[in-house]
Amino acid sequence: MRELIAALAGNAGLLLAMAVLYDALGFRGGRQPPIRRELGNGFLLGTIGVAVMLFSFQLAPGVVFDTRSVVLSLGGLFFGAIPALGAGVITGTFRLAMGGPGTAMGVAVILVSVAIGVAWRYVRRPRLEALSLGELYIFGIVVHLGMLACTVFLPRAIRLTTLMTIVAPVLVIYPIVTALGGWVLRSGHERRLGDQARKRVTEILESMTDGFIALDRDWHVTYVNANGAELFGRKPAELLGKRIWAELPADAVQHFRRHYEEAMREGKPVFFEHYHAPWDRWFENRVFPSPNGLSIFFHEITDSKRAEEAASRLNEAVARQAKELEARVAERTRELEQRTAEAERLNRAMLNLLEDLKAEQRHTREITRRLEISNRELETFAYSVSHDLRAPLRAIDGFSEALAEELGSGLNERQKDSLDRIRAAAQRMGGMIDDLLKLSRATRVEMRRQRVDLSELAHAVLDELREGDPGRPVEIEVPPGLTAEGDPQLLRLVLQNLIGNAWKFTAPRPRARIELGRLEGGIFYVRDNGVGFDMKYADKLFGAFQRLHRQEEFPGTGIGLATVQRIVLRHGGRVWAEAEPGRGATFFFSLGEVGGG
Amino acid sequence: MSTRVILLVEDNPDDELLTRRALERAGVVNTVDVVRDGVEALDYLFREGKLAGRDCSTLPAVVLLDLKLPRLDGHQVLRAIREDERTRFLPVVILTSSSEEEDIVQSYRDGANSYVRKPVRAEEFFEAVRQLGLYWLLLNEAPGDV
Structure with missing residues (x-):
C-alpha cells in the first residue's frame, strides 16, 4: 500500500514537473493556425500522458495506474476538445499496446477523463485564469470518481480487490495532484493572458502618436x-x-x-x-x-496652439473692432440725437418765428389796408380841395385884372405894383395846385403797363418846352428806340419834370446840353450841364415843396421831383441824382425790371 | 349874329361874373341866362319844375356847363341833354376847373362839343371865353338854326 502511494505520488510529481516544464517552455503554438496549434497541443498532451504511463505503477500484470487521468482531464479543461481527444487517441493507443486484463479499464479511464474535462470546460465555462484551487480539487474528485467507476471494466476476479486497493490513494492523492496541475496551468494561462494584454497595451502605446x-x-x-x-x-x-x-x-x-x-x-x-x-x-x-x-x-500642440492664438488674436481684433464700431455707432447716435434735438429746437423756433411772422403779416396787412383807405380819402380830399381852391384864385386874378383894366392910367405905379403882386401870387398858387393835382394823380390813377418809347416821349416834351421858350439854343442828345415798360401818362409826367428841370436849370448856360440815355440794367438817366446842386442837399430833392434854389433864380413849386419819385416807386423802380454845383446834374431812374426795356 | 341866348350853368357867382365880363369884352351881346345847378339846368331846358312857365320858345345857342355842380353834376346833365330828342344836337361846351383826364374823356364820350379848362390867369381865361363865344355864336351852324 505504501508502495502504491509512493508510486502514485511519484507519478504525480512527474506529471507536475512536466506540466511546469510544458508551461515554462511555452508550447503554445505561436502564430500557427488554430487547428494546427490545437493538434500540436494534443500531441504534446498525448506525449506527456505516454510519459506518465511509462512510469506507471503495476498493481498486477496488465493492471497499471498512473496520472494519465489528470493529464487528459486537465487537457480537456484547459485546451479543449480537439487537443484532449488527440491526446486521448495517443494514450489510448499506447494503453492498448500495453495490453493485459486492465486494458479495457485503462481505455475507459482515458475516455472518461477526456469527457469530464471537455464537459467541465464547455458546460461550466469557467474563466480559466480565475479557477480556484477549490474548484480544481472538486474537478479532481469528480474525474477520479469517474476513474474508480471504470473498475467495472476490470475482470470480475480482481475488480473488487483492485478497487479496494486504489480507492483511498486515488481519492486522496489524485484530486490534489489535479488541483496542483490545474493551478500550474491556470497560472500559465493567466500569465499568457497577461502577456497578451501587455503586448496589446505596448502595441497601443507604441503605435500612438502621443x-x-x-x-x-x-x-x-x-x-x-x-x-x-x-x-x-x-x-x-x-x-x-x-x-x-x-x-x-x-x-x-x-x-x-x-x-x-x-x-x-x-x-x-x-x-x-x-x-x-x-x-x-x-x-x-x-x-x-x-x-x-x-x-x-x-x-x-504647437500647430493648434498657433491656430488658437491666431484665432484669439483674430477674436481680439474682431472684438476690438466691434468695440470701436460700437463706440463709433454710439458716438454717431449721440451726434444724431444732438442734431435731431437741435433740429427740433430750430423747428420750434422756426414755427414760433413763422407764427410771429404771420401775426406780423396780418398786422401789416391790416395797417396797409387802413393806410390805403386813409390814403384814398386823402387823395380824394386833395383832388376836390385843389379844384375848389382854383376858383377863388381865378376870381382874385380875374377881378384884379379887371380892376387894373378899368382903372387904367388912373393907377399910380405903387397901386399897379400891388395889383401885379396880388395877381402873381394867385397865379403861383394856381401853379402849385396844378402840380399838387399832378402829384396826387401820380398816386391815384390806375396804372396801365405797356411798352413806351421814351425817346419819342422825350422829343414831344422837348417840343413843348421849345414852344414855351423859343429861341434858346439847347443841344439835345436823345438816341432813338429807348423803350420801357410802364404807364405812358405817368412816364410822360416823369420826363416832363426831369427834362423840364434840365431845361430850366440850363437857362444860364450859353451852350446848354440835355441828354437822355440808358445804362446797363435798365437804368435811364437825364443829364444836363446846368447849375447843378450841392450833394449834401440830395436828401431833400424828392420831398414835396422842397427847393434848392430861390424863386427869383428858378421858379418852381418843389413838387415835380416828388411826383417823379412817386411814379418811379409805383413802377417798382428807384430814382436818384448825382450833381455838382456849376457842373450840371444827372437824374437816374429805373422802372423795376432789371435788364428790361 | 344870332340873338339866341347863352345858357351858363355855374354855381360860383365869381365865375359867372368873370364869364359874363369875358363875353362882353369879346363883344358878345347875346343874353346870358344863368342857372345854379344841374337840376335847374334841365328844368330850364325842358321847361319843367319852377321854370315850366319860361316864355322863351327856342333852345339856347350854346350851353356852357360846369362839371362840379350841386345836386346833378355836369356829367349827368350832359347825359340827360343827349338822351332827349329835343336837345340831342344842342351844343354843350364843358367849362370847368378840372383838367383830369377822366373828366375830359368822360365828357367827350357823353357827347360834349368842346372842353375848356378855366385857367387861373385872367388873360388866358378871357381869351378862352372869347374864342368860345366867337366859335359857337358866330361861326358854328347848329342844326336847330336851319
Whole structure:
C-alpha cells in the first residue's frame, strides 16, 4: 500500500514537473493556425500522458495506474476538445499496446477523463485564469470518481480487490495532484493572458502618436514609448530606470514637478500645457495617477496652439473692432440725437418765428389796408380841395385884372405894383395846385403797363418846352428806340419834370446840353450841364415843396421831383441824382425790371 | 349874329361874373341866362319844375356847363341833354376847373362839343371865353338854326 502511494505520488510529481516544464517552455503554438496549434497541443498532451504511463505503477500484470487521468482531464479543461481527444487517441493507443486484463479499464479511464474535462470546460465555462484551487480539487474528485467507476471494466476476479486497493490513494492523492496541475496551468494561462494584454497595451502605446511615460512612485521611468523618448532626444532603453527630473529640460523641471506631484498627491488626473521656449513648441501633458505611479501622455500642440492664438488674436481684433464700431455707432447716435434735438429746437423756433411772422403779416396787412383807405380819402380830399381852391384864385386874378383894366392910367405905379403882386401870387398858387393835382394823380390813377418809347416821349416834351421858350439854343442828345415798360401818362409826367428841370436849370448856360440815355440794367438817366446842386442837399430833392434854389433864380413849386419819385416807386423802380454845383446834374431812374426795356 | 341866348350853368357867382365880363369884352351881346345847378339846368331846358312857365320858345345857342355842380353834376346833365330828342344836337361846351383826364374823356364820350379848362390867369381865361363865344355864336351852324 505504501508502495502504491509512493508510486502514485511519484507519478504525480512527474506529471507536475512536466506540466511546469510544458508551461515554462511555452508550447503554445505561436502564430500557427488554430487547428494546427490545437493538434500540436494534443500531441504534446498525448506525449506527456505516454510519459506518465511509462512510469506507471503495476498493481498486477496488465493492471497499471498512473496520472494519465489528470493529464487528459486537465487537457480537456484547459485546451479543449480537439487537443484532449488527440491526446486521448495517443494514450489510448499506447494503453492498448500495453495490453493485459486492465486494458479495457485503462481505455475507459482515458475516455472518461477526456469527457469530464471537455464537459467541465464547455458546460461550466469557467474563466480559466480565475479557477480556484477549490474548484480544481472538486474537478479532481469528480474525474477520479469517474476513474474508480471504470473498475467495472476490470475482470470480475480482481475488480473488487483492485478497487479496494486504489480507492483511498486515488481519492486522496489524485484530486490534489489535479488541483496542483490545474493551478500550474491556470497560472500559465493567466500569465499568457497577461502577456497578451501587455503586448496589446505596448502595441497601443507604441503605435500612438502621443509620447507616453510611466513613472513609479519614486519618479523612475518604468516605461517610455518611442515617441516619448524621441522628444527627450533619447532611445527608450536609455531612459528606463532613470529619475525623470534628470531628464527633463532644466528650466521646465519646476513646472512639471508641480503638476506631477499634484497628480501623485491628489490621486487625480492633471492636464497642463507646456511651452518649450528653446524649441518654440507647445506640448500638452495629461498625467494620470495609478497605484504604481503616474502615466503621462504628452503630445505637441504647437500647430493648434498657433491656430488658437491666431484665432484669439483674430477674436481680439474682431472684438476690438466691434468695440470701436460700437463706440463709433454710439458716438454717431449721440451726434444724431444732438442734431435731431437741435433740429427740433430750430423747428420750434422756426414755427414760433413763422407764427410771429404771420401775426406780423396780418398786422401789416391790416395797417396797409387802413393806410390805403386813409390814403384814398386823402387823395380824394386833395383832388376836390385843389379844384375848389382854383376858383377863388381865378376870381382874385380875374377881378384884379379887371380892376387894373378899368382903372387904367388912373393907377399910380405903387397901386399897379400891388395889383401885379396880388395877381402873381394867385397865379403861383394856381401853379402849385396844378402840380399838387399832378402829384396826387401820380398816386391815384390806375396804372396801365405797356411798352413806351421814351425817346419819342422825350422829343414831344422837348417840343413843348421849345414852344414855351423859343429861341434858346439847347443841344439835345436823345438816341432813338429807348423803350420801357410802364404807364405812358405817368412816364410822360416823369420826363416832363426831369427834362423840364434840365431845361430850366440850363437857362444860364450859353451852350446848354440835355441828354437822355440808358445804362446797363435798365437804368435811364437825364443829364444836363446846368447849375447843378450841392450833394449834401440830395436828401431833400424828392420831398414835396422842397427847393434848392430861390424863386427869383428858378421858379418852381418843389413838387415835380416828388411826383417823379412817386411814379418811379409805383413802377417798382428807384430814382436818384448825382450833381455838382456849376457842373450840371444827372437824374437816374429805373422802372423795376432789371435788364428790361 | 344870332340873338339866341347863352345858357351858363355855374354855381360860383365869381365865375359867372368873370364869364359874363369875358363875353362882353369879346363883344358878345347875346343874353346870358344863368342857372345854379344841374337840376335847374334841365328844368330850364325842358321847361319843367319852377321854370315850366319860361316864355322863351327856342333852345339856347350854346350851353356852357360846369362839371362840379350841386345836386346833378355836369356829367349827368350832359347825359340827360343827349338822351332827349329835343336837345340831342344842342351844343354843350364843358367849362370847368378840372383838367383830369377822366373828366375830359368822360365828357367827350357823353357827347360834349368842346372842353375848356378855366385857367387861373385872367388873360388866358378871357381869351378862352372869347374864342368860345366867337366859335359857337358866330361861326358854328347848329342844326336847330336851319
